[in-house]
Amino acid sequence: MNWTWFHRLASPPHIYGIAGTLTPWFAWPAGMLIVTALYAGLVLAPPDYQQGEGFRIIYVHAPSAWLSVMVYGVMATAAAVGLIWRMKVAHAVAASCAGIGAWFTVVSLITGMLWGKPMWGTYWVWDPRLTAQLILLFLFFGYMGLRAGIDDLGRADRASAVLAIIGVINIPIIRYSVEWWNSIHQAPSVMKMDRPSMPMDMLLPLLMMLLGFTLYFAAVLLVRLRAEILRRERSAGWLKEALR
Amino acid sequence: MSEFLAMDGYAMFLWPAYAVTLLALVANIVIARRAHAAARLEARRRLAIEEEESQQS
Numbered sequence: 135m136n137w138t139w140f141h142r143l144a145s146p147p148h149i150y151g152i153a154g155t156l157t158p159w160f161a162w163p164a165g166m167l168i169v170t171a172l173y174a175g176l177v178l179a180p181p182d183y184q185q186g187e188g189f190r191i192i193y194v195h196a197p198s199a200w201l202s203v204m205v206y207g208v209m210a211t212a213a214a215v216g217l218i219w220r221m222k223v224a225h226a227v228a229a230s231c232a233g234i235g236a237w238f239t240v241v242s243l244i245t246g247m248l249w250g251k252p253m254w255g256t257y258w259v260w261d262p263r264l265t266a267q268l269i270l271l272f273l274f275f276g277y278m279g280l281r282a283g284i285d286d287l288g289r290a291d292r293a294s295a296v297l298a299i300i301g302v303i304n305i306p307i308i309r310y311s312v313e314w315w316n317s318i319h320q321a322p323s324v325m326k327m328d329r330p331s332m333p334m335d336m337l338l339p340l341l342m343m344l345l346g347f348t349l350y351f352a353a354v355l356l357v358r359l360r361a362e363i364l365r366r367e368r369s370a371g372w373l374k375e376a377l378r
Numbered sequence: 379m380s381e382f383l384a385m386d387g388y389a390m391f392l393w394p395a396y397a398v399t400l401l402a403l404v405a406n407i408v409i410a411r412r413a414h415a416a417a418r419l420e421a422r423r424r425l426a427i428e429e430e431e432s433q434q435s
Contacts, residue, residue, distance in 0.1 A: 168403070181386070188388035194399035234406055241402045245395040252391050350403065357410035364417035373421050 144223050146363045147372040153356040153363075161353035167346030175339035182336075191249040193339055196324075197347040199242035202270060203308060205235035205351060209277070210302045213295035225291040226366060228298060229281060230358035234351060236274035243267060254318055262311035263319040266304060273301040287366065 142148060175193035182189035209231035216224035246264065247257040258264065277294050284290035312319050324330045324344075330337050367373055385392045 177382075186388065187386040188392065190385070190388075191392055191395045194395050198399055198402070233409065237402050237406055241399050244398050248391045248395040248398075252388055354406050354410045357414050361410070361413040361417040364414075364421045367421070373425055377418060377422055377425065 150363050153360050157356045160349045164349035167342050171339045171342035179336045195245040197343040198238045201347050202239040210298045213298040217295040226362040230362050232278045239271040261318045262315040263317050266308040
């Protein structure tokens, strides 16, 4: 089998160019979706029969929590690809994910606390879901700390990749914590096998937010990836090409 | 309007939650763009040094 197309696809200059071309195609739909969902979620969606207007925190909490877990998945997958096929670009993707993931894990924790106070009567409990999400934050910090602590780029890539892959254990724990244990956190409303337990005018803004945040992540990741590729290419001749 | 802002008494939880999320969305755009701009500047400097060295030799 001929693999040259694959190597060309994964070559830093090619990825650098593609990433630049693709960024606006993710950024603009993301912006439009998030702004529309903001209006739909805050104004058009009806109040919840139990939580009243307070339920609207879901439109920022669920997307950021989704992003935190999804970014970790992308990071671990890219790290594994980099480790197995010795692909530098994959390591660069993984390295570009960590900061974004950490940000949105913090956002999910803060918005969750702000939702927990009026609904549960407390900002924080050592509940399985909440604890697992806090561990996710430490995994992101650990990944970034490990990378920052190793001078040799190749070793930093491999060591941090191993940490990212081990940390994947935490993902199903976050996902199923509300089912396996007696959690104070409410069960999934959208991402479950059955039909979503929400009326359409509540659900639609949430789905738009989830898609908007996902596209937003893609756009931000591509910009960070371009920076990461430039930083890694020490003396390559294509730099001249790229910087024009 | 003030009724909307009051959010039925949930304002002091809801608006900070939205503000934090918005802050993260904007901050990540700024961080990514700055990182890219800085990397470009750094790469340009590296290229200039290399060209100087090749001219001297």
